[in-house]
Amino acid sequence: MTDMDDARFPPLSNSLPRGERGPVGGSGAGADAGVELNGALSPLVGESGREGAPGAVLDDQANLRTYSFAYLDEQTKRMIRRAILKGIAIPGYQVPFASREMPMPYGWGTGGVQVTAAVLGPDDVLKVIDQGADDTTNAVAIRGFFQKTAGVATTTRTADATVIQTRHRIPERTLQAHQILVYQVPIPEPLRYLEPRETETRKLHGLEEYGLMHVKLYEDIARHGHIATTYAYPVKVEGRYIMDPSPTPKFDNPKMHRSKALQLFGAGREKRIYAVPPHTDVVSLDFEDHPFRIQTFKEPCALCGAEGVYLDEVILDDRGGRMFVCSDTDHCEERRAEGHRGALSGESR
Amino acid sequence: MSAVATLPDAEEERPLLKVSRLSHYYGSRLGCRDVSLDVYPGEVVAVVGESGSGKTTLLNCLAGRLTPTAGSVEFRMRDGRLRGLFSLTEAERRLLARTDWGFVHQNPADGLRMTVSAGANVGERLMAVGDRHYGRIRSTALDWLARVEIEADRIDDDPRAFSGGMRQRLQIARNLVTRPRLVFMDEPTGGLDVSVQARLLDLLRQLVADLGLAAIVVTHDLAVARLLSDRMLVMKGGEVIEHGLTDRVLDDPREPYTQLLVSSILQV
Numbered sequence: 001m002t003d004m005d006d007a008r009f010p011p012l013s014n015s016l017p018r019g020e021r022g023p024v025g026g027s028g029a030g031a032d033a034g035v036e037l038n039g040a041l042s043p044l045v046g047e048s049g050r051e052g053a054p055g056a057v058l059d060d061q062a063n064l065r066t067y068s069f070a071y072l073d074e075q076t077k078r079m080i081r082r083a084i085l086k087g088i089a090i091p092g093y094q095v096p097f098a099s100r101e102m103p104m105p106y107g108w109g110t111g112g113v114q115v116t117a118a119v120l121g122p123d124d125v126l127k128v129i130d131q132g133a134d135d136t137t138n139a140v141a142i143r144g145f146f147q148k149t150a151g152v153a154t155t156t157r158t159a160d161a162t163v164i165q166t167r168h169r170i171p172e173r174t175l176q177a178h179q180i181l182v183y184q185v186p187i188p189e190p191l192r193y194l195e196p197r198e199t200e201t202r203k204l205h206g207l208e209e210y211g212l213m214h215v216k217l218y219e220d221i222a223r224h225g226h227i228a229t230t231y232a233y234p235v236k237v238e239g240r241y242i243m244d245p246s247p248t249p250k251f252d253n254p255k256m257h258r259s260k261a262l263q264l265f266g267a268g269r270e271k272r273i274y275a276v277p278p279h280t281d282v283v284s285l286d287f288e289d290h291p292f293r294i295q296t297f298k299e300p301c302a303l304c305g306a307e308g309v310y311l312d313e314v315i316l317d318d319r320g321g322r323m324f325v326c327s328d329t330d331h332c333e334e335r336r337a338e339g340h341r342g343a344l345s346g347e348s349r
Numbered sequence: 350m351s352a353v354a355t356l357p358d359a360e361e362e363r364p365l366l367k368v369s370r371l372s373h374y375y376g377s378r379l380g381c382r383d384v385s386l387d388v389y390p391g392e393v394v395a396v397v398g399e400s401g402s403g404k405t406t407l408l409n410c411l412a413g414r415l416t417p418t419a420g421s422v423e424f425r426m427r428d429g430r431l432r433g434l435f436s437l438t439e440a441e442r443r444l445l446a447r448t449d450w451g452f453v454h455q456n457p458a459d460g461l462r463m464t465v466s467a468g469a470n471v472g473e474r475l476m477a478v479g480d481r482h483y484g485r486i487r488s489t490a491l492d493w494l495a496r497v498e499i500e501a502d503r504i505d506d507d508p509r510a511f512s513g514g515m516r517q518r519l520q521i522a523r524n525l526v527t528r529p530r531l532v533f534m535d536e537p538t539g540g541l542d543v544s545v546q547a548r549l550l551d552l553l554r555q556l557v558a559d560l561g562l563a564a565i566v567v568t569h570d571l572a573v574a575r576l577l578s579d580r581m582l583v584m585k586g587g588e589v590i591e592h593g594l595t596d597r598v599l600d601d602p603r604e605p606y607t608q609l610l611v612s613s614i615l616q617v
Contacts, residue, residue: 194462194465203439207439208440209443209477211447211473211474211476211477211478212473212476212477214476214481215462215465215469215472215473215476216465218465218468218469218472218476218483218486219465219466219469221483222466222468222469222487222504222505223466223505286481287481287482287483288481288482288483289482289483290483
């Protein structure tokens with residue numbers, strides 16, 4: 001539709017399977033744009049499509065399935081699930097696990113991918129976002145990876161997804177009880193830059209000695225006049241463990257608090273998994289006289305006019321032109337589909 | 350005699366720290382042997398001796414940083430009960446170490462966080478015991494920086510930007526901010542030049558008197574012991590060979606080794 005043409009942003013969005021469940025056999029070139037390898041493994045994934053009959057793919061292909069479902073072998077998934085269960089039992093506690101090498105570099109979400117692989121079932125619908133967007137490299141690659149190795153349905157619509165793997169954002173739409181949010185975590189240890197020794201940080205967690213974390217916030221105020229930490233903002237989970245919520249903007253911290261959805265965190269290089277079970281208290285640290293505040297934006301989204309959402313700055317030209325648009329692309333598109341318009345959405349008309 | 354008058358009355362005051370027959374071996378090598386010692390509130394005890402005499406080993410055992418091979422160390426908690434240091438849980442011991450105790454290292458870099466500002470260094474213990482009010486933490490930090498003669502406008506500087514003497518004073522402020530009852534000092538004036546040493550000693554003496562601190566000071570410098578301490582232990586080869594009031598030991602040493610030690614320093 002015209003929105004997308006008009007918007008010219010993000011430029012990739014035209015070539016993506018927006019809002020489709022199951023790009024396999026989906027409509028047109030778009031479905032394959034991010035997942036060219038799809039064809040190579042077509043026996044595994046199945047050409048038959050699976051709309052209306054989730055699980056049918058598996059039955060059809062049972063004899064063809066010499067590969068494990070979702071890339072990892074069953075023993076590995078079992079090991080990861082045990083770590084996840086332990087993480088859920090002790091909210092915010094970093095559980096060591098035997099992270100595997102994945103066919104992607106560290107820093108690209110190897111931890112998140114392993115957690116997703118371990119929790120994914122054939123009936124799940126997967127959404128992958130990278131900085132809020134469904135159409136950036138990391139998101140496209142990981143979505144393609146699971147289409148290929150698990151044959152699950154994928155979507156870009158938050159409401160339709162049952163498993164959402166994310167890099168650095170929580171969707172604007174409130175997550176529900178049947179959904180699982182999987183975070184890709186680069187550095188799971190919130191005390192890392194303050195205390196380099198792992199033996200010591202584990203002791204600090206064990207003994208609940210978290211004064212150090214406030215030293216960091218103190219430094220922020222002393223240097224900048226306010227708490228200048230804007231992402232990876234430390235939180236206290238269920239009144240016990242201090243946790244790094246991965247480099248999500250602090251804007252998203254309140255969404256973690258008593259979320260209905262299960263939140264899982266995987267750090268592949270650091271070999272740690274941790275979890276926030278549903279309805280768990282997640283409180284951002286602060287000082288009494290410098291309370292925690294989320295970012296605010298002066299203007300609404302330039303495309304959909306949304307306020308109170310997290311915005312990305314987009315440079316338009318080399319003369320200082322810029323626009324602010326929703327970081328959550330699905331949220332933005334949904335709003336535009338509902339007829340909301342922002343300052344720049346009708347410009348080319 | 351004035352020195353006797355400063356000694357607390359054993360009937361009234363009960364020891365803060367009680368050490369009995371403490372020994373520590375590094376494998377088969379002796380660290381220190383059979384040390385018994387009582388430290389009373391408000392009293393400064395110096396441990397002197399040459400390098401390798403077991404001073405630092407003793408100090409580390411007393412401060413719970415080393416587990417002694419034999420013997421016991423007991424500390425009187427705020428509730429008035431003596432508790433064996435090594436029967437405390439690690440959490441209790443660490444809480445003690447950041448509230449009721451201080452530990453001043455010879456090298457300030459060991460006792461400071463070199464990458465955070467002076468104010469945060471002083472405030473860390475406050476935050477560790479649960480203070481969550483920035484303004485209050487900062488004004489306490491300013492107060493303590495003033496006490497150790499660091500100018501207020503240095504509060505946001507890293508200790509890396511401080512001179513050796515300032516670092517040592519900052520370390521002292523950081524330790525005293527929770528008003529500990531017992532401070533361990535390992536060569537607090539080591540590596541400082543003479544005039545800076547003199548100022549630091551002045552400052553320490555004043556703080557110890559003002560706050561009524563008990564302190565155990567390890568030093569090889571008898572002048573430091575003379576200025577700071579009420580009592581002293583002389584160690585040699587891991588054992589305490591002489592023990593008494595500082596003035597008595599320095600003016601009238603009994604053991605041949607102590608006599609040698611006293612005669613080998615410049616007159617103070």
